[in-house]
Amino acid sequence: MTPITFVFPANPGSFFNDLQGVARGLGACRPAPGQCPATRYFMSFQYFAGAACRALTARKDGPSLYEVCDPVLAGQAGGDPHLAKFYKTALGNPALRVLLRRAGLPELRDEARLAALRQALARARDEAEPDWAAIGQPVADLLNSIALDHPRPPPAVFVGKAPQQSQIDGVIRDCAQHLLGSYRRNGFLPTYAAFNLIGDPDCRGRELIMALTGLNARGYKNSSLLFNLARVFIARSPARAVVHPPWRGVAEPMWEPVQIRHRSAYYDAFFIEALLSYIETGLALPADKIAAERAIADMVDFCVNISREEVEGIDGARFNVITALAPAPHPRFSRFFAQIKQDLGFGIYVPDCDTTACSISAATQAGCTDEIINQPLLDFYAGYQVRAGVNAPRVTVPLNDHIDYEGGVATWIDNLAGERPYGNDLDPTLNLDILEVSFRNLARWKILETPSRLATVHRIIGFQKRLAASGAFANPRSHIYYLPELYSAYFGRCYAAFLALPLAAQAAIDPDGDFDFIRHRVLSYVKGELMAAEMNVFDAALALIALGHLGADPRAFAPALNVIVDAIGEGGRRGPFRAYEWNKMKTPTRILVGGPEVTSAFVLMGLAVARRAMAGRG
Template identity: 75%
Template sequence: MGFSMIAGAAFRALTARKDGPSLYDVCDPVLLKYRGGDPHLGKFYRTALGNPALRPLLRRTGHPALRDEKRLGALREALVRARDDAEPDWAAVGQPIAELMADIDVRHPSPPHVKAPPQAPAAAEIDRVIRRCGAHLLGSFSKNGFLPTYAAFNLIGDADMGGREMLMALTGLNSRGYKNSTLLFSLARIFIAHSPARALINPPWQGIAEPMWEPVQIRHRSAYYDAFFTEALLSYLETGLASKEETAVSRRAIDEMVDFCLKTSAEEVPSHDGSTVRVITALAPLPHPRFSRFFAQIKQDLGFGIYVPDCDTTACSFSAATQAGSTDPILDQPLLDFYRGYQVREGANEPRVTVPLNDNIDYEGGVVTWIDNIKGERPYGNDLDPTLNLDILEVSFRNLKRWKILETPQRLETVHRIIGFQRRLAESGAFADPRSHIYYLPELYSAYFGRCHAAFMALPDAARRAIDPDGAFEFIRGKVLDYVEGELITREMNPFDAALALMALAHLGADVSTFAPALNCIVAQFGEGGRHGPYRAYEWNKMKTPTRILVGGPEVTSAFVLMGLALARRVMKKT
């Protein structure tokens, strides 16, 4: 979005003709100043929605439906109940807002089809990009002492979050602060959708993964990111393109990131058999997440103070450490015993999924996301994401002998049921539907299935037959390849989409001729990141509640591009 478009959108928002009460007309009388009740609701309103940057853009945006005094009164009364009731009826509180969300009209991107390029770029061009991405990661590590990732808010919200899903979140989340933020962000979405500021807050983009708007990015560190960056640097070393100095820096960075995952970010939690297990938390205690002082306070004010461990961060951290050759005793814990307690069994513990935003899929056999901490806290309730379950399979394959999975019927059954969950996703085609995913894109699911499939194929034949006697992996492989070859690479892509496509194609044994669209996209857009790195920041993962929060960064894009190119390069050298 160029300067003239930004200026035009801002001018139209600042001079719009007001047609009904605005967000601030609705909320100021109730939430700007008050005594008693829940203080967080007002603090969140003033910090996130009533701040000096957003207020001018939305103050002239009214909603015609609220000219009806009865509807306006019902909406304000709902906010009063959220503010003052000790135990609000959240379904009733959210209902007036859910009704107004019907015409937000936020849709998933649908890039146009494009003509396939005649040939792939030269090998020297591919090597040049790999070296530059590797240098970017190592330079950032040397500068910051870690590899940063960023979070950014998109206030228009997620296309899969309608009024129905908002009510699911309000009734399924456990933290009152998180309910407050979901309620108010949902209300703000209604006015943003009707404002000229919408074009400023949510401009169009190229491809599927959303670019992250630079001015509103919160830098932080997490074990989940360090695990991913560990794999990226291992990939760089495997190419043989790293210099002697870069190799030494890579080894040091890998050791430090594995240590951050397994030691700094580890915490003890109760297991379902009465024992305790050491798992990996989403955000380690301060100062380890490396927030600036300003954003650390903002995070607290917005109600995101408590973070609990999650099954995905734990699986990815264990996998990266295993690949890096770690011998830390924490890796000896057979995680499948623990995950079994978080696995959904139809009719038995399906209520474990308290925020079923993707209830279009069958949860049976899947493992939920969030882990109760030692105090029993679960602020986000629980949800279930397909890609997370691929990561559990992948780490299990890498630790098949260590965890004695084939020798332990209960552990093997847990694996079989996760595979069954994944097969049903492929059979229904739901893996390609963005609504099926809580934290990721279908494109990333495809890339991570390729990663999981590669770990599966590295096992001995007998082990593969015991794990997958019905050929589910080959069936899913065909469905994912059909999607990537027939849909993803036939449309306009950005470099992040292209990197994910390459990871899937190379891991799943696609013909090298199919690499050309993604390779050309990556090489052609090299340098788009300007002073921040070879590429821009794109959406890696997201939170659909309390609003659409994207996570990614220039370093993340460099890492995915590096891994995608390294995989493609290895396959191309064999042909």
């Protein structure tokens, strides 16, 4: 079953009225062999009806979230108005109040502890320069009382027979038609974001304090504080079963009715790659090929022109980079959600290293000749690269500080105004994207001829090798925005770009064979862990991307191919497949990003890679 994600709908009370509609959308709950879809629907509705009933009738054991917060935040509060506004908008909406009205914490019957918690909220509201570590500690102590785990799918029954080639080609065509049809209807390919109030399993009290002290924007600190307080009441009450039911596989499915539709250059970059994959299969009819090429050209323009932003490098040189969200109206938010975004403290977006790398890579693959492609971006990235003992404090929100950051490039780029709302963090998968775009522009950026640029590449490869050697790449906690399965697929994509280089260039970039070492570790994870357990469609697509690019025996593709072919149609009216988690944010709470179009794009890419490998053209 799929988890419920809240994004504060215009009519919050419709949550319970539409419970039947929720159940109808739960395609992730697969019927048993011989079970009809009506039975699956009944089971879904029965689950949510039962879970909601238990939440609404549970015995209340201590003060609720609202009994804690209303005296401080519900009235005409002074000080920083955003904290109270966020509380009323995000946590005080009627649907959530009903769901959590009987969720209480027994330790808060202690008047001293309750008073300390309220005092912390009042200080966050009133003080001009709050001591966020002290303010966050009462919430952090409560947060340490909850237990959340990452998905642990049960073992899968191995199926060695792959689907027919015609079935694989049919799914590729279905995914391509979904993407082209959506582009034709919308004028772009949408992606969706959704909040999951249960939060991320890797974020507990220690990580909350990291966020409160490492983030820069006060609105972001406010939302992190209150979201994490709410997490405790949800996770320790029967409401947990409503907000966070189980699902199949690793990537988290996304609930359909309450998602924020938007557009970003990061998403367009991967849609470009998906449509390029479709054209390369040779399956596109002439009219579809023309439509795909037009969409690609438009998305390249969106990436390198509309989303372009000038920033200053560490040495004062100016560079053009790609911003996470272009100025309005380009992100395509609805008016309602545009205002909600402001109210919740997400008013400022700055460029990031990942969107820049993926956009430039996609534009390069599409044959773009814009001058932005010629910038030697490694000179810019070198300023954001961590060097132990020199600039390690560049990572201000070290949620994954169990890994060695040396050689890694941080995520967020300061804009010309010097704004840095998210502080900075460091994600391993992002660094694969920097390597991949560097390989595609090796000659253009004169990397082999420029010792400083080659040294930047070597340090990133060293960072990746240590991740592989320690096994940390397979630990979800190591990743800020992704899952280990996505890291594996992105490594395959990076490895393919590496193998496309001349042998002499490969030797200069990787003289010690580090890429082959990482390749074996990633393949072992994909075959021995990811594919050994039950997968959903998105898991299977990522497995195929990794296996195909890393040169696995095509006979190993069968389980993932069967998962995809068997699930065709699960998306209902929205597309061939459901929406799944592509990437995420861990602060201020767990925010998932994905969509039906995203699933189609990754399935298309995975099947195209597998198809090429099975034809002996890997």
